[in-house]
Structures are given as structure tokens and as C-alpha cells.
Amino acid sequence: MNLDDEQESSNIVDRRGERGGGGGMRLPIGDGKLGIGGMIVVGVIALLLGQNPLAMIGMVEGAGVGGPGVGQPQEAVARSAPPALNGTHDRFIAKVLGSTERTWxxxxxDQLGKPLPWPxxxxxxxxxxxxxGQADSGxxxxxxxxxxxxxxxxxxxDDxxxxxxxxxxxAAAYVIAHEVGHHIQTVLGISAEVQQARRASGPAQGNALSVRQELQADCLAGVxxxxxxxxxxxxDIEEGLRAAQAIGDDTLQQKAGARLNPESFTHGTSAQRMRWLQAGLQSGQINTCDTFAARRL
Incomplete structure (x- = not known):
């Protein structure tokens, strides 16, 4: 990527040196946190019409974030962003984040008539x-x-x-853009509605909802x-697709020597992650990222 002229984001909080979370509770993928993996077009339309996004697709109405196994929300420790970031990695992250801010x-x-509150x-x-809650690098x-x-x-x-x-x-930029995609879902109210629906579902159904949400974030990264x-x-595109393939649920289970269990998938298969990243990249349209209405993931 050529980021020479890209402006660095100022929304970086440097918390290196803190040692919180090393021995604490690990957050389950797809429940309390939305890690690297609602319907945007419905969310946009619903917000424009003043309606509940998931009510328009038959999901349970509700608010509130969090899921089973997640501690009560606590205020994160905040620090001011450093006046200047150090090192190539830091500058790269700040530039990619700045690019997501500008784009979204x-x-x-254009579509909602208001600015995006940046994460x-x-x-x-x-x-x-x-x-x-507490988390560790693993x-x-x-x-x-x-x-x-x-x-x-x-x-x-490096991993x-x-x-x-x-x-x-x-590949690294795709990871950052995927997480920002989850922020888009949260701002539109989609994440809270999906989590509400997951809590009302059984494990298999809840995981299926999580897969659609994660694939949507992949698609938004492509947009x-x-x-x-x-x-x-x-x-560059090949790098992103390799990353999407490498972190598919089926690929990770195979590398771990485990038997494939599709009902346990929370982020989607390698093929699905690659497909939805490509879908967003090719169209650039948020209505392409309609993973909840898609018959084929």
C-alpha cells in the first residue's frame, strides 16, 4: 500500500506498558467482543425511516450489548494519544485508521446526512x-x-x-478495516440487535448469526x-484474500487438528470470508453487504 500522503488518525490511544488482562477472563468470540470476522442496507434504510433495523427483517427488537460469559461493561482506562507515534508499525496503523475515518x-x-462518530x-x-472486560493478546x-x-x-x-x-x-489493513466494520454495525444499531437475537437463540442459531455478522464486517472492509x-x-488484493483465507473457521480448526464442526463456526469459512471481502471490494456498495438476506454465504 502507498500511504505516503495519507493523514494519520489522532484517535489512537497508546496503552502499551499497562499490564491489565493478562490473567483475566477471555472474551468468547462472537459474544462480548466482535473480533476478526445485521444488515447494513436495512440498517441505513431503517435509520432513515426512524425504525428498528432488525425489526424490518423479523429479528427480535431490543437494545444492549454483551452476551453470555461477558463481564459487566466497565469504563476502559483512557489515555491521551501521544503527540507523535513511534515506529513504522504505529504510523502504518494510524494512517490506515485515518483512511477508514475519511472513507466512512x-x-x-452521503447516505445519512450526518458524520460518523469515529472509534x-x-x-x-x-x-x-x-x-x-479483560482481554489478552492471544x-x-x-x-x-x-x-x-x-x-x-x-x-x-507478526503472527x-x-x-x-x-x-x-x-493483509494488516484488512484486519483493521474489519474491526472498523464492526463499529459501523454498532453505530447503526445492528450489533445490539444481533446480540439480542443471539441471546434468544440456541448455540447453533446464535453462531449462525455471528457468522453473518462477521462476514458482513469482511464485506465492509472490502467496501x-x-x-x-x-x-x-x-x-495487495491477493494479500488481503490470503489473510481472509488464513483466518477462516474451517482452516483454523484443521490447523488445530480438530474435527470440523460447522455448527461451532462463528466467523465463517475461508471461502466465505474471501467471497464477502471480494464482494465489497468489487462493488464498493454497502447494499452488497446484505449477509442476513443472502441465501448463499
Whole structure:
């Protein structure tokens, strides 16, 4: 990616040096936190009409974020962003986040007539206290809807390259854009409605809802990439697709030596994640990301 002229986001909170969360409760994927994995078009239309988004597609009406196994929301420790970020990784993260802010703010103004409230991105090492409870680096980057913030240990990008075989700057940017996609879902009220529906469902049905939500975030990452094609270089799209393939539920279960159990999937298969990332990237339209109405994921 060519980010030389991209403006860095100021919404970075440097929490490295804190050691919260190392031995605390791990947040289950797809419940209390929305990690790397509602219907946007319905959400946009519903908000414009003053209606409940998921009521329009027959989901249970409700509010509130969180799920089974998640502690009560707590106020995240806040620090002012440093006046200048240090290191290549920091600057890269700040530029990618700045690009998502610019892109989604323009889309929100065009379609909703209002700006997007931007999320903060917390950089941490080892463990962190979030609005969704304590977490450690082993769970990967995540978005907490309770405080509407992204949490990232930059060492994950080394794991993505070495352990998962998905190197490259666009692979890392896709991860950030995916988490910002969850912020879009939360701002539109979709995440809270999905979580409400999941709590009213059995485990298999709840996981199926989570898969659709995560695939939508992949698609939204693709929409962001479509509107930033001027930043992409040859091979970048392939990097993103390799990353999507590497973190599919089926691929991760196979690498762990486990028997494939589709009912336990929470983020989607490798093929599904690649397909929805491509869908958003090719169209650049949020109505493409209608994973809840899609018959084929």
C-alpha cells in the first residue's frame, strides 16, 4: 500500500506498558467482543425511516450489548494519544485508521446526512482492560461495542505473517478495516440487535448469526478498500484474500487438528470470508453487504 500522503488518525490511544488482562477472563468470540470476522442496507434504510433495523427483517427488537460469559461493561482506562507515534508499525496503523475515518465519514454524510462518530483504537501489549472486560493478546484484535473502541496488539501482524502465512501491509489493513466494520454495525444499531437475537437463540442459531455478522464486517472492509484503490499496489488484493483465507473457521480448526464442526463456526469459512471481502471490494456498495438476506454465504 502507498500511504505516503495519507493523514494519520489522532484517535489512537497508546496503552502499551499497562499490564491489565493478562490473567483475566477471555472474551468468547462472537459474544462480548466482535473480533476478526445485521444488515447494513436495512440498517441505513431503517435509520432513515426512524425504525428498528432488525425489526424490518423479523429479528427480535431490543437494545444492549454483551452476551453470555461477558463481564459487566466497565469504563476502559483512557489515555491521551501521544503527540507523535513511534515506529513504522504505529504510523502504518494510524494512517490506515485515518483512511477508514475519511472513507466512512463520507459515506455516512452521503447516505445519512450526518458524520460518523469515529472509534478510538487502543494499542496494547500482552493484556488490556476494555469496556467488555479483560482481554489478552492471544485472542487477537477485537472491537468492543460496549465502549465502541478497537483493541490491537500490533504483534498480531507478526503472527498473521509467520503463523498464518498471510504477510503484507494490505493483509494488516484488512484486519483493521474489519474491526472498523464492526463499529459501523454498532453505530447503526445492528450489533445490539444481533446480540439480542443471539441471546434468544440456541448455540447453533446464535453462531449462525455471528457468522453473518462477521462476514458482513469482511464485506465492509472490502467496501473501504474499493474506495481506496488509489492506495493499493500490485499484489495487495491477493494479500488481503490470503489473510481472509488464513483466518477462516474451517482452516483454523484443521490447523488445530480438530474435527470440523460447522455448527461451532462463528466467523465463517475461508471461502466465505474471501467471497464477502471480494464482494465489497468489487462493488464498493454497502447494499452488497446484505449477509442476513443472502441465501448463499
Amino acid at each position: 465519514d463520507a459515506l455516512f454524510r 478510538k483504537l487502543n494499542l496494547f501489549e500482552g493484556g488490556v482492560n476494555s469496556g467488555c 485472542m487477537g484484535p477485537f472491537y468492543c461495542p460496549a465502549d465502541q473502541q478497537v483493541y490491537l496488539d500490533a504483534s498480531f501482524f 498473521l505473517s509467520r503463523r498464518f502465512g498471510a504477510p503484507g501491509d494490505f 473501504w478498500a474499493h474506495h481506496n484503490r488509489d492506495l493499493l499496489e500490485p499484489g
